[in-house]
Amino acid sequence: DADVTQTPRNRITKTGKRIMLECSQTKGHDRMYWYRQDPGLGLRLIYYSFDVKDINKGEISDGYSVSRQAQAKFSLSLESAIPNQTALYFCATEGGPGNQPQHFGDGTRLSIL
Amino acid sequence: DQQVKQNSPSLSVQEGRISILNCDYTNSMFDYFLWYKKYPAEGPTFLISISSIKDKNEDGRFTVFLNKSAKHLSLHIVPSQPGDSAVYFCAASAYAGDYKLSFGAGTTVTVRA
Numbered sequence: 709d710a711d712v713t714q715t716p717r718n719r720i721t722k723t724g725k726r727i728m729l730e731c732s733q734t735k736g737h738d739r740m741y742w743y744r745q746d747p748g749l750g751l752r753l754i755y756y757s758f759d760v761k762d763i764n765k766g767e768i769s770d771g772y773s774v775s776r777q778a779q780a781k782f783s784l785s786l787e788s789a790i791p792n793q794t795a796l797y798f799c800a801t802e803g804g805p806g807n808q809p810q811h812f813g814d815g816t817r818l819s820i821l
Numbered sequence: 822d823q824q825v826k827q828n829s830p831s832l833s834v835q836e837g838r839i840s841i842l843n844c845d846y847t848n849s850m851f852d853y854f855l856w857y858k859k860y861p862a863e864g865p866t867f868l869i870s871i872s873s874i875k876d877k878n879e880d881g882r883f884t885v886f887l888n889k890s891a892k893h894l895s896l897h898i899v900p901s902q903p904g905d906s907a908v909y910f911c912a913a914s915a916y917a918g919d920y921k922l923s924f925g926a927g928t929t930v931t932v933r934a
Contacts, residue, residue, distance in 0.1 A: 712864070743924075748830075748926050749823075749926055750823075750825075750827075750910060750924035750925050750926040750927055751865070751910065751922075751924040752924075753921060753922070756921065766921070798864055798865070800864075805919070805920055807853045807870070807872060807920070809855055809867035809870060810867070810922065811867070812857075812864030812865045812866070813864050814862065814863050814864045815862075815863075815864055
């Protein structure tokens with residue numbers, strides 16, 4: 709079983725709909741991240757959380773919100789989806805501060821029509 | 822403004838030869854650098870890293886070189902194998918930035934038989 713699981717893997721929806729992407733992990737890591745990948749731009753940070761009570765905005769948080777329901781679960785919501793939020797979304801975990809690699813899920817491909 | 826840049830979107834190399842991937846950065850506070858490898862329909866996986874106190878780190882066929890004065894790092898893969906065909910992302914983080922990762926746009930490597 710994957711250490712970092714993202715659901716759904718693919719989603720097509722319409723403009724204005726509310727969407728939730730979910731991420732769960734079995735690595736026991738405190739730190740969790742949400743990124744989006746767009747062609748030619750690499751991965752950009754949307755939100756991150758260092759523990760259950762900690763939520764921080766990343767570089768592109770507008771139009772998104774998150775919830776850290778437990779150490780193992782971190783969900784990303786698009787309250788009212790718009791077409792330029794069409795992208796590949798990745799969740800990642802990290803064991804602690806400083807000089808440690810992040811571990812990624814396999815991504816959610818989101819298309820907004 | 823992207824702080825980590827991979828200026829070559831793609832690289833084609835013959836099996837058995839060396840692959841050299843380049844990455845430049847602008848933030849002099851970066852002190853930890855990583856390379857990730859990504860196959861289609863999968864998340865990025867950690868490949869190799871280097872701390873700013875070193876100028877070289879080697880792991881099997883993979884070597885990362887860091888030139889702090891030029892703000893440049895490179896990944897060497899020797900010898901290249903068909904399974905190395907993937908997208909490679911360069912990433913960097915800084916203690917001052919709470920170790921959040923900044924990613925480059927990626928380089929797609931194709932290893933020809």
